[in-house]
Amino acid sequence: MSTIELKKVNKYFDNNHILKDLDLLIEEGDFMTLLGPSGCGKTTTLRVITGLENPEQGIITIGGKEIVNGQVSHFTPPSKRGLNLVFQSYALWPHMTVFDNVAFGLNLQKTSKAETKERVENALEKMRIFNLKDRYPSELSGGQQQRVAIARAIVTEPKILLLDEPLSNLDAKLRLEMRAELKRLHKELGTTIIYVTHDQVEALTLSTKIAVFFEGNLVQVDTPRNIYRHPADIRVADFIGNPKINFVDAKCRYNAGSIQTESELGKLDVPCAQPPSDQVVLAIYPEDIEVSNEPIEDGIVCSVYSILPAGSETLVQLSVQGDLMILAKVIGEMEYTMGKMVWVKFPVSKVNVYDKGTGKLVSREP
Numbered sequence: 001m002s003t004i005e006l007k008k009v010n011k012y013f014d015n016n017h018i019l020k021d022l023d024l025l026i027e028e029g030d031f032m033t034l035l036g037p038s039g040c041g042k043t044t045t046l047r048v049i050t051g052l053e054n055p056e057q058g059i060i061t062i063g064g065k066e067i068v069n070g071q072v073s074h075f076t077p078p079s080k081r082g083l084n085l086v087f088q089s090y091a092l093w094p095h096m097t098v099f100d101n102v103a104f105g106l107n108l109q110k111t112s113k114a115e116t117k118e119r120v121e122n123a124l125e126k127m128r129i130f131n132l133k134d135r136y137p138s139e140l141s142g143g144q145q146q147r148v149a150i151a152r153a154i155v156t157e158p159k160i161l162l163l164d165e166p167l168s169n170l171d172a173k174l175r176l177e178m179r180a181e182l183k184r185l186h187k188e189l190g191t192t193i194i195y196v197t198h199d200q201v202e203a204l205t206l207s208t209k210i211a212v213f214f215e216g217n218l219v220q221v222d223t224p225r226n227i228y229r230h231p232a233d234i235r236v237a238d239f240i241g242n243p244k245i246n247f248v249d250a251k252c253r254y255n256a257g258s259i260q261t262e263s264e265l266g267k268l269d270v271p272c273a274q275p276p277s278d279q280v281v282l283a284i285y286p287e288d289i290e291v292s293n294e295p296i297e298d299g300i301v302c303s304v305y306s307i308l309p310a311g312s313e314t315l316v317q318l319s320v321q322g323d324l325m326i327l328a329k330v331i332g333e334m335e336y337t338m339g340k341m342v343w344v345k346f347p348v349s350k351v352n353v354y355d356k357g358t359g360k361l362v363s364r365e366p
């Protein structure tokens with residue numbers, strides 16, 4: 001059993017409260033990504049799971065077995081936790097070749113020579129570094145070392161794998177290839193993976209679940225789809241959007257399953273439950289906004305502030321009345337003219353509503 005559970009885990013560095021009452025369940029076979037801005041506590045969470053740091057309070061279990069109990073200072077040594085960790089800094093053995101670095105875990109397990117050779121070569125091929133097998137770490141680039149570290153971690157087919165920004169040193173093309181390899185690996189081996197990144201695209205593409213942190217607080221744990229489409233907190237919505245989600249302040253009045261909002265976008269009827277106050281923020285996804293050079297029914301008039309073509313898509317920055325700027329993402333190369341008037345429209349059913357005071361998502365009524 002490789003289910004990992006953290007219950008009310010608190011970690012302090014000096015007087016700084018770094019992890020705050022952290023409750024997190026990572027089920028067997030999960031690809032759980034810890035996501036959040038720099039300094040929010042992702043690596044610290046990984047380190048308390050592995051035993052490189054001890055929390056002052058809280059309980060951690062692996063497969064139901066208590067490995068940490070902060071209250072009674074019970075901490076199972078890292079080597080006895082059955083975990084396999086790959087750090088951002090790769091910690092390869094400098095006096096061993098790539099092959100020997102990767103073979104190390106299999107040698108410890110007394111795997112036969114022939115099987116070791118086959119499994120190491122297989123892992124090296126997966127990581128596209130077979131041709132480097134006789135080199136020493138000092139003869140490798142950062143990205144190559146990173147891939148050796150991943151190969152070393154996966155070759156023993158661990159039940160639990162912890163990865164801290166393992167792709168951070170790779171160029172864009174290689175990162176994409178390695179993401180695909182990690183995803184296949186997770187499926188093939190059924191390994192439980194805990195993955196740390198601040199790259200939201202990586203989190204969305206790889207994970208079965210994402211845990212989003214802000215300042216030591218776990219704000220939302222959910223599937224990538226729900227994290228993207230229904231961020232529970234406006235900070236998550238702000239962090240996850242790429243390009244950034246549009247936020248529009250609005251005053252509202254609730255009536256039977258929807259709110260009538262008044263904002264710089266004019267008057268809109270947005271389906272949602274009753275918000276706690278009459279001040280809300282509307283979150284509109286750039287890809288939901290349709291931009292037309294011709295007038296469209298119920299279209300909102302804007303002027304084109306800037307156009308950012310990016311090959312397969314075009315980002316259009318639009319100036320609405322007042323100071324409001326919104327961003328639309330249009331698929332394909334579209335012809336717009338800076339300074340010209342356009343009409344925009346979006347489905348109100350796809351707009352998320354946040355309470356302005358608490359920043360919490362106001363859910364739809366069932």
Ligand SMILES: Nc1ncnc2c1ncn2[C@@H]1O[C@H](COP(=O)(O)OP(=O)(O)OP(=O)(O)O)[C@@H](O)[C@H]1O
Nearest residue numbers: 013014018036037038039040041042043044045198
């Ligand atoms: N050993 C330490 N001593 C003191 N403070 C620490 C220590 N390790 C981490 N911190 C602090 O704890 C906070 C959380 O750090 P952590 O490394 O967990 O963040 P992170 O979310 O992984 O960030 P990043 O994405 O930048 O790696 C930061 O403010 C950091 O400065």
